[in-house]
Amino acid sequence: MAEGEKLIPINIEDEMKSAYIDYSMSVIVSRALPDVRDGLKPVHRRVLYGMNELGVYSNRAHKKSARIVGEVLGKYHPHGDTSVYDAMVRMAQEWSLRYLLVDGQGNFGSVDGDSPAAMRYTEARMRKISEEIMADIDKETVDFQLNFDDTLYEPTVMPTRVPTLLINGASGIAVGMATNMPPHNLTEVVDGTLAYIDNSDIEIDELMNYIKAPDFPTGGVIYGYDGVREAFKTGRGRVVMRAKVSFEEVDGRECIIVTEIPYQVNKAEMIKKTAEMVNEKRIEGIANIRDESDRKGMRIVYILKRDAVPNVVLNTLYKYTQLQSSFSVNNIALVKGRPQMLNLKDLIHYFVEHRHDVVIRRTKFDLRKAEERAHILEGLIIASDNIDEVIRIIRGSKDGEEARANLIERFKLSEIQARAIVEMRLRQLTGLEQDKLRAEYEEIMKLIAELKALLASKELRMELIKEELIEIRDKYGDERRSEIEYAGGDVSIEDLIADESVVITISHAGYIKRTPLSEYKTQNRGGVGQKGVATRDQDFLEHLFVATNHQYMLFFTQKGKCFWMRVYEIPEGTKTSKGRAIQNLINIESDDKVKAFICTQDLKDEEYTNSHYVIMATKKGIVKKTLLEQYSRPRLNGINAITIREDDELLEAKLTTGESQVVLAVKSGKLVRFEEGKTRPMGRNASGVRGITLQDDNDEVIGMVSVNDMNSEILVVSEKGYGKRSSLEDYRITNRGGKGVKTLNITDKTGALVSVNSVTDTDDLMIINKSGLTIRMEVADLRVMGRATQGVRLINIKGNDSIAAVTKVMREEEAVEEAVGEALEGEETDNDVTGAIDPNTENTEETNEEQE
Secondary structure (H helix, E strand, O other), X not given: OOOOOOOOOOOHHHHHHHHHHHHHHHHHHHHHOOEOOOOOOHHHHHHHHHHHHHOXXXXXXXXXXXXXXXXXXXHOOOOOHHHHHHHHHHOOOOOOOOOOOEEEEOOOOOOOOOOOOOOOOOEEEEOHHHHHHOOOHHHOOOOEEEOOOOOOEEEOOOOOOOOHHHHHOEEEEOOOOEEEEOOOOHHXXXXXXXXXXXXXXXXXXXXXXXXXXXXXOOOOEEEOOHHHHHHHHHOEEEEEEEOEEEEEEEOOEEEEEEEEOOOOOOHHHHHHHHHHHHHOOOOOOEEEEEEOOEOOEOOEEEEEOOOOOHHHHHHHHHHHOOOEEEEEEXXXXXXXXXXXXXXXXXXXXXXXXXXXXXXXXXXHHHHHHHHHHHHHHHHHHHHHHOHHHHHHHHHHOOOHHHHHHHHHHHHOOOHHHHHHHHOOOHHHHOHXXXXXXXXHHHHHHHHHHHHHHHHHOHHHHHHHHHHHHHHHHHHHOOOOOOEEEOOOOOOOHHHHOOOOEEEEEEEOOOEEEEEEOHHHHOOOOOOOOOOOOOOOOOOOEEEEEEEEOOOEEEEEEOOXXXXXXXXXXXXXXXXXXXXXXXXXXOOOOOOOOEEEEEEEOOOOOHHHHOOOEEEEEEOOOEEEEEEHHHHOOOOOOOEEOOOOOOOOOEEEEEEEOOOOEEEEEEOOOEEEEEEHHHOOEOOOOOOOEEOOOOOOOOOOEEEEXXXXXXXXXXXXXXXXXXXXXXXXXXXXXXXXOOOOEEOOOOOOOOOOEEEEEEEOOOOEEEEEEOOOOEEEXXXXXXXXXXXXXXXXXXXXXXXXXXXXXXXXXXXXXXXHHHHHHHHHHHHHHOOOOOOOOOOOOOOHHHHHHHHO
């Protein structure tokens, strides 16, 4: 150890604590956090001041970036050159800053994450708005501090006229804290600031009438307002951003076009990740992705597969990709050198306070300079009034020093005035110049009076701040780039979909599609009709609904599950296309099968869901009634609609109002009719109550009908081809759970009962044999007969063949025409077209009467 040195033992734990605290405070104060007054971090402030010192103003030529970086490094910022260059580059990127502070020339990177060219290749200069940030810096408006080697002075803050922190935001990670502040629109911020100056007690809610939301440089859509409101009020919040999209048809294919993406999203990376998800089948429905962006703007094209629903694909993209991302607002800035969380009003308050301070300091400086000039002018005017004597004194003096002393003595002047007179040029002796001196003196006395008045009155200073802000707004203000979708948040994508009327058709083989009602509007009612649907061989149209895009379809499977789909999610098809298999649209198990469909109105409408019921029947004679409200919270993998007991399966599900009657028929030829009110509502997981008592273990329910119209007719068909149409009144109302009354005299000749339907003369029957043969016949050809008769032979059965199923079908042209006519009338009245044709009400005429 050298002489005179000594060792001081220190606890390493204490030393590390104090060293780490010093380090963290240094990072917080002089690196990572912006100052609340000028919104700049030290590196940005130094870059701008370095450019100012170099004289690279907005109206001068660009200078090499390396020259600027060298100036900043050598004089003010003792860190790596990359830290300075990266900060400067960001200030020149239009996708990074809402209002650019640097005007770059050359390759400054791209929104795809490409790095900028090296600083020896690029050039830069200040933008006009940066000059406003440094306006009056030479008028002692801000404090200066020594630089790192104590050889030069640099500003501790900028005397900015622009509320930089609000308009450009900031982000930085310090030690133990971080900041993330979104950019805003300059016009809105200035309007809000003016409102604050007029009334400093203004509430944040009122400020939000001016400053509506952040405004990102990349545009996009701010989806939902809750996070914005939270951020404005507390300084923390989550702003959800979405890309700006539109739908187009390109080369006959539906496409999603993206023209603006969320802030801070790397476009190339986003497209790459989306493509990976498409390849992994995590995102369905996209055939190809093209990036067609050019110098005119951004354009990303997602080309969809032919059967994809654009809105559903878009929903998936929002969910899994950066087409939707969020900006976590965390407004931490340095207030008097200490980090502080700030709300919207605080940010405006500190900016106005800083501006006020700058105006006072600038006014004092201007006043001092004006008074100094006035003092000199007073001396010059005295001299010009006594010019001959002044010349004589100067000529008679040995040197300048003596001349000054003589002038001071003769005219009672100050040292400064005497020096100005001695240094006065001969041309100032002309009459014109003397008039100029007097005019300048008068002007300066006026200015001094104004400056003194300004220093004496806070109101005048505030008016001046307002005038300067308005000037900034008029010069640099622009339109919002980010749109605000107030209704966003957790609202479904339905906001993007027009609530148009559509026709939903489901074929016997389970193919479903929706067709815009407008496709049918071209035909007048009473025409001969158009071809309704192209189905596969042996397939036919079984169900038809007229609904609107925002309504809901419920699918019930034989295992008792209920799946849920918005009408707009059903693939769109033309009148002649066959549609998509239902199994491909819902997450149904491979050994399960959809048995029933219900089309309902808005499941979020509590009044509607609490006044409608779903009534279900199983093969073993169990019935169950559940409030529709129980089905208003769907899950992707379906929900339990009924607990199915062993060896049983769900057969039917109908939507009712609680006032209808239920008819159940069994294989053994019995039928029970009871009031729906006899079945109490149960929860979704209940297994139900007995609806009909089966004759033996081989007996089973073959169908359920719910009727509202007591003039309905019931058609039953047996497996050997016998059928009978009877009036509903023939079947007396009994209690639920009874054995029922005879509906068809079952014999070996007729075979067991296979079908029960509620029919009218306008319906057709489609009879399908086990051999695959299908026969279509009109119900009108069957006469109405008594209950206990054997019925009539509907078709001739050959050999061991038998009937597999009997389905009531609409006469397509008439059904569609009637449904469309009904819907159009509904549109003219109240646009409520739900269930214009609906298997839950079993026939067209009943529905029409109900609606009318």
